[in-house]
Amino acid sequence: MERGGTNKIILVVIASAIVIVLLSLGQYRSLSSGLSPVREGFFIAERIVTAPFRIASALWTDYVALVNTRRENRELRKQLEQLRFRHMAMQGLKSENERLRAMLDFKSEHGEYHLLPAHLLAQDISVIFRTVIIDRGKRHGFAVDTPVVSPLGLVGRVIAVSPHTSQILLITDPNSAVPAVIEETQVKGIVKGTGTNVLNLEYVRSTEMVEVGNMVVTSGLEGRFPKGIRVGQISEVRRDPHKIFVMITISPSVQMSKIEGVFGVGFRAEDAD
Amino acid sequence: MLKTQISLLGIIFLAAFIQTVLVPGLWSPLRVDLLLGMVIGVIVHLGFSQGILFVLAASLLLQAFSGARPGLLPLFYLFAFVGIDILKDIIYLENVMTQVMLAAAFSAMASFSLVVFLDISLVPMETIPLVLGSVLTGCFSPLMVSLVGRVKRAYET
Numbered sequence: 167m168e169r170g171g172t173n174k175i176i177l178v179v180i181a182s183a184i185v186i187v188l189l190s191l192g193q194y195r196s197l198s199s200g201l202s203p204v205r206e207g208f209f210i211a212e213r214i215v216t217a218p219f220r221i222a223s224a225l226w227t228d229y230v231a232l233v234n235t236r237r238e239n240r241e242l243r244k245q246l247e248q249l250r251f252r253h254m255a256m257q258g259l260k261s262e263n264e265r266l267r268a269m270l271d272f273k274s275e276h277g278e279y280h281l282l283p284a285h286l287l288a289q290d291i292s293v294i295f296r297t298v299i300i301d302r303g304k305r306h307g308f309a310v311d312t313p314v315v316s317p318l319g320l321v322g323r324v325i326a327v328s329p330h331t332s333q334i335l336l337i338t339d340p341n342s343a344v345p346a347v348i349e350e351t352q353v354k355g356i357v358k359g360t361g362t363n364v365l366n367l368e369y370v371r372s373t374e375m376v377e378v379g380n381m382v383v384t385s386g387l388e389g390r391f392p393k394g395i396r397v398g399q400i401s402e403v404r405r406d407p408h409k410i411f412v413m414i415t416i417s418p419s420v421q422m423s424k425i426e427g428v429f430g431v432g433f434r435a436e437d438a439d
Numbered sequence: 440m441l442k443t444q445i446s447l448l449g450i451i452f453l454a455a456f457i458q459t460v461l462v463p464g465l466w467s468p469l470r471v472d473l474l475l476g477m478v479i480g481v482i483v484h485l486g487f488s489q490g491i492l493f494v495l496a497a498s499l500l501l502q503a504f505s506g507a508r509p510g511l512l513p514l515f516y517l518f519a520f521v522g523i524d525i526l527k528d529i530i531y532l533e534n535v536m537t538q539v540m541l542a543a544a545f546s547a548m549a550s551f552s553l554v555v556f557l558d559i560s561l562v563p564m565e566t567i568p569l570v571l572g573s574v575l576t577g578c579f580s581p582l583m584v585s586l587v588g589r590v591k592r593a594y595e596t
Contacts, residue, residue: 287460288455288456288459288460288463288504289459289460289463289467290459290470290504290505290506291455291458291459291470291501291504291505291512292470292505292506292507292550292553293468293469293470293550293568293569293572294507294550294553294554294557294559295505295506295507296506297505297506299459299504325506333503333506335506339506340557340558340559341506341508360559360560361554361557361559362559362560362561362562362565363565423467423468424467
């Protein structure tokens, strides 16, 4: 009996050793492959037993909890919309802030002039004529011929005024003419509107030194516009040997389609040349 | 008659707001002429004597929103009014397509004659808003014609 018990222990040890050796030799898979029906059976049983729990769990997570998710999703979407709107408003405020800051800088730089701030109200009813209407008029100090500028340069002059509005003839209008001077060479000419987004500098002799990139500013002659206000930059120079005057095209400093805040310039004609 | 004229002039103020604030707000170089549609409308619904009064008053009002030389807008709209009035004996003005074509044609004619008259050299890109504006003017004209008809029916039935 004692001998039989010892043999059993030896057999168990040998079997365990074989199993350990086989495991270490990587034979476990081949050995266990025969047990796959067992595992399959276990799997099926497990599925059957746990099915009610799983169904209940699925109901909870995919439906009951989803109700909350939907609500949460709706809330998040709403928040996203609000944030988007706020972002948009912030962008608007940022650009307005930049514009107002530029206007303020301009005002402090040109302390010699009495600047009258105004905003764009309406544009010309025709696309050919370049006038705009601003929200300041006679009561705010505007008068016919008041020069209008923006922080970037010359915009135009007032051609009609009412108590609360003024009509501005933009320098791009075909009827506009501004006495100007090329800053680098002090060559004088007249800037005329073309009805398009460019200007022409006229009455400059072909013999004069004019180069692309030169800055054109108001000359102050005629006393209508203050001296030294930027008009634009020369973008094209065409010389014709048969003509006395050179053809000069200017890109205006102010993008007329984008003006919002402007200043009327209250100045005395003596301030000009 | 007076109520009709006043109402139509009220509409002109609204049209001016659309033309000078809303449309340029969408795209700065774009303009849509709503008065041309109303000119056709008054010819269709009001007749010559009432129509000419309205056209004169409306175009003078619109002059306030333009840098055009005084008298240029009334001249153009009077020309359009008389021209369309003559055409009404030849073409069927009540037809929507006719209204669209007429308004678009007159708008394009006005823009391009101004371009030629003022010697403006447009680059091809700058003609796009002019053409689009003429097309939109044509498209909006039946709406303005029916608006005039509604005003007339409201006061003169």
